[in-house]
Amino acid sequence: DGGITQSPKYLFRKEGQNVTLSCEQNLNHDAMYWYRQDPGQGLRLIYYSQIVNDFQKGDIAEGYSVSREKKESFPLTVTSAQKNPTAFYLCASSIATRQGAFGYTFGSGTRLTVV
Amino acid sequence: GQQVMQIPQYQHVQEGEDFTTYCNSSTTLSNIQWYKQRPGGHPVFLIQLVKSGEVKKQKRLTFQFGEAKKNSSLHITATQTTDVGTYFCAGTGNQFYFGTGTSLTVIP
Numbered sequence: 331d332g333g334i335t336q337s338p339k340y341l342f343r344k345e346g347q348n349v350t351l352s353c354e355q356n357l358n359h360d361a362m363y364w365y366r367q368d369p370g371q372g373l374r375l376i377y378y379s380q381i382v383n384d385f386q387k388g389d390i391a392e393g394y395s396v397s398r399e400k401k402e403s404f405p406l407t408v409t410s411a412q413k414n415p416t417a418f419y420l421c422a423s424s425i426a427t428r429q430g431a432f433g434y435t436f437g438s439g440t441r442l443t444v445v
Numbered sequence: 446g447q448q449v450m451q452i453p454q455y456q457h458v459q460e461g462e463d464f465t466t467y468c469n470s471s472t473t474l475s476n477i478q479w480y481k482q483r484p485g486g487h488p489v490f491l492i493q494l495v496k497s498g499e500v501k502k503q504k505r506l507t508f509q510f511g512e513a514k515k516n517s518s519l520h521i522t523a524t525q526t527t528d529v530g531t532y533f534c535a536g537t538g539n540q541f542y543f544g545t546g547t548s549l550t551v552i553p
């Protein structure tokens with residue numbers, strides 16, 4: 331079955347530590363996205379990539395980094411510069427490279443907690 | 446910047462009652478999408494509307510795009526406990542934004 335796989339499901343990070351969240355898709359989608367969701371809030375865009383080896387900052391990119399070396403993979407690194415990283419992180423993909431042109435398929439998410 | 450606002454933020458209904466959530470934008474949208482996120486889950490794409498005044502139905506769910514393409518609504522008829530979750534709209538204006546969501550609780 332085609333879909334998006336995010337791992338791990340739960341992640342605990344110590345203060346000052348970098349962590350990387352994995353996102354893999356086998357939908358052959360060109361565009362991939364990372365969103366952050368805080369309790370009771372909507373989705374805020376961190377980074378997006380429309381093509382391999384290219385990515386763009388979203389609304390809240392500070393303290394995060396990404397790479398897109400393969401079409402299938404779009405890992406997100408939460409760096410120690412991110413002051414409030416505790417949140418639910420969602421990876422998504424879309425067949426269209428223009429944002430919002432078609433529906434997004436989301437992964438099951440990673441819950442990151444700073445301890 | 447352009448934002449997509451959604452109301453209400455929370456809604457509690459008795460099972461069998463109807464439910465409506467509204468999505469509003471300050472700018473004209475080229476399209477509107479709706480997603481459902483079950484508690485503890487991830488958003489799942491429901492539908493996309495692109496035409497002014499468009500109405501689409503999925504069983505008990507009715508989706509509408511306003512004539513001015515600045516607002517949209519999702520109406521659920523005779524809610525069931527399986528309808529529980531947060532419903533998000535998302536629209537494309539200058540950029541693509543998700544609304545803040547409406548959390549629906551259905552009381553059996």
